Amino acid sequence: MPAKLDRFYAVIPAGGIGSRLWPLSRADAPKFLHDLTGSGQTLLKDTWDRLAPLAGEQRVMVVTGRAHRAAVEAQLPQLADENVVLESEPRDSTAAIGLAAAILERREPGVIVGSFAADHVISGDALFQHAVAQAVAAADAGYIATIGITPTEPAVGFGYIECGDRLEVPGADDVEAVSSFVEKPDLATAKRYLAGGRHLWNAGMFIARADQLLAEIERNKPELHAGLVELAAAWDDPATRGPAVDRIWPNLEKIAIDYSVAEPAAEAGRLAVVRGHFQWDDVGDFASLAKLNTAGRSGELAILGEGARVLADASSGIVVSRSKRVISLIGVHDIVVVDTPDALLVTTSEHAQRVKAVVDALRLGGSSDVL
Amino acid sequence: MPAKLDRFYAVIPAGGIGSRLWPLSRADAPKFLHDLTGSGQTLLKDTWDRLAPLAGEQRVMVVTGRAHRAAVEAQLPQLADENVVLESEPRDSTAAIGLAAAILERREPGVIVGSFAADHVISGDALFQHAVAQAVAAADAGYIATIGITPTEPAVGFGYIECGDRLEVPGADDVEAVSSFVEKPDLATAKRYLAGGRHLWNAGMFIARADQLLAEIERNKPELHAGLVELAAAWDDPATRGPAVDRIWPNLEKIAIDYSVAEPAAEAGRLAVVRGHFQWDDVGDFASLAKLNTAGRSGELAILGEGARVLADASSGIVVSRSKRVISLIGVHDIVVVDTPDALLVTTSEHAQRVKAVVDALRLGGSSDVL
Incomplete structure (x- = not known):
């Protein structure tokens, strides 16, 4: 068991459908409610299991949509009622994480919040916990901290963090300033990043004192900040929460925390990065899912799904079985077959x-029943 | 309407599952009970519609398995009771066609029988009927006649008939002797056949006087012949048919009529062939089915299935939809997707x-529930 971190509160934003994982991920069964690794439990539960030992079970907050409340609570029976923040509609990550920070700062001034997506896959829990501990130390020293993942290949599907000078942080020996955030690069650029050693994958993990996170939002998005603070003030009184949510939440600006906090803080020299040496993947599409479940060995066929009846001959890629049907593959390579009771996808890793475009086309074409 | 042919009786052996069309074709839903062309009716009904005008509705006999009786009768409401011959178990084509011939010869000595598979696809009915009329004339002149299909490409999936000398047949101007039957050739050989003009596709159509067909069986398979004659003698008396079937049918030799009749008759100079100029396909596998339903245009996607909900992007090949599910294809070429309520096949035309090997593997693996 790792040592619990002082003043640390974990926040898990559990939102986003994962459209590129359709027809596995759906509006009513988003990515974080699936077992994508064959671990036997959902990504959300995996995330809880990584964070609860660090923060304590009473100090993990989940921000999710109203529609997912029951599913989240079923997954996380130890989740305290006061740590469930329900969104009436999605307003992107600044609103979700900022509201959690504002609520927690009122309850416990000086709290350090760390935000970790509910639907990423991580292995190497000890390395993860070590990185979080360093990030908490950096947050304690006044930085907004992030954890960047040491690249293992020239990935073009992730954003990158460019490291700058080493920072002196008490209790942490591997913290650097962030020079800049870089959008998904092309392959040649990604290869340069990998060779150079100064670029890390942006895993969207942010750790900071709640008051400093809010101050950063206030600097860049003052109206959004005002709304979050007002909402937080009304939150813990049942008489005031509902009306405040109805009035304020739908009008909050939708903006990712990368833009409202991380990039401006990096420019201002207030962002620190800890190098994470654990394995991480955001499992953004079925190609990543295939890779993850074949441990990157091409020529293999990954099969996901309890009780899957798959008969494959000279085939590779991934089959996700969510129906009870017999699935037979013959001579198909790098194939992606996702079999659910009402929808079937056949494509290739390439x-x-x-897939997202197909989801959009289905929506426009009146097939929302399967989305 | 074509003129009815004197003394002609059409026999439709409706057997064979069509394993290479699994999971569309099944033990309880064999190939002849499917609409494989989008015509809106089954192949069996298509076959009936071609033959009934030639023979008369009262002169079409169907030989099928007991399990398919209800389905066959539902497809062919005009089929007379006395023209349904039920097999207690499959004994291959000599037994099926020979029994029909023996029953009909007893009922009507001198009858000319023509046997046509229930599960082939033909277009060009007038050309077909013209060919049958010539074959009946050849049968009337004492030959065992077949109809060979003029090749349109160097197919390696069919057997071939090599034509010999032209035969003088009253009432038919395009009849040749058969030199030999040739098994499925390799591509180079098939190209030579196509260029040479002396080879036709063997479509398994045989037309002969019933007594001569039976005499040919007697020459080559005397025990099988004796069984068929004995069974036919018992057939039309309800008191004797059942016991005779139970005693004789299970012991009949299983042999294709190609070997028991056609090849020996060809060697002996008793086999005549009429050139058929209609389009014909035995739709042996999903590659043929795809070709048939895209009219051979590669790069197109054929969709079979009433109410199919298919969303395809940059894909070609064939989708057979037998469930109500949304099927989405992205970037898959020459693909074969067959979607049924309990089994899914994904392969390529190549x-x-x-597919047959997969069916065998499923049987051995205890998945007979989906066969």
């Missing part, structure tokens, strides 16, 4: 990114 | 021949 085209996995295009 | 590997379509291997």
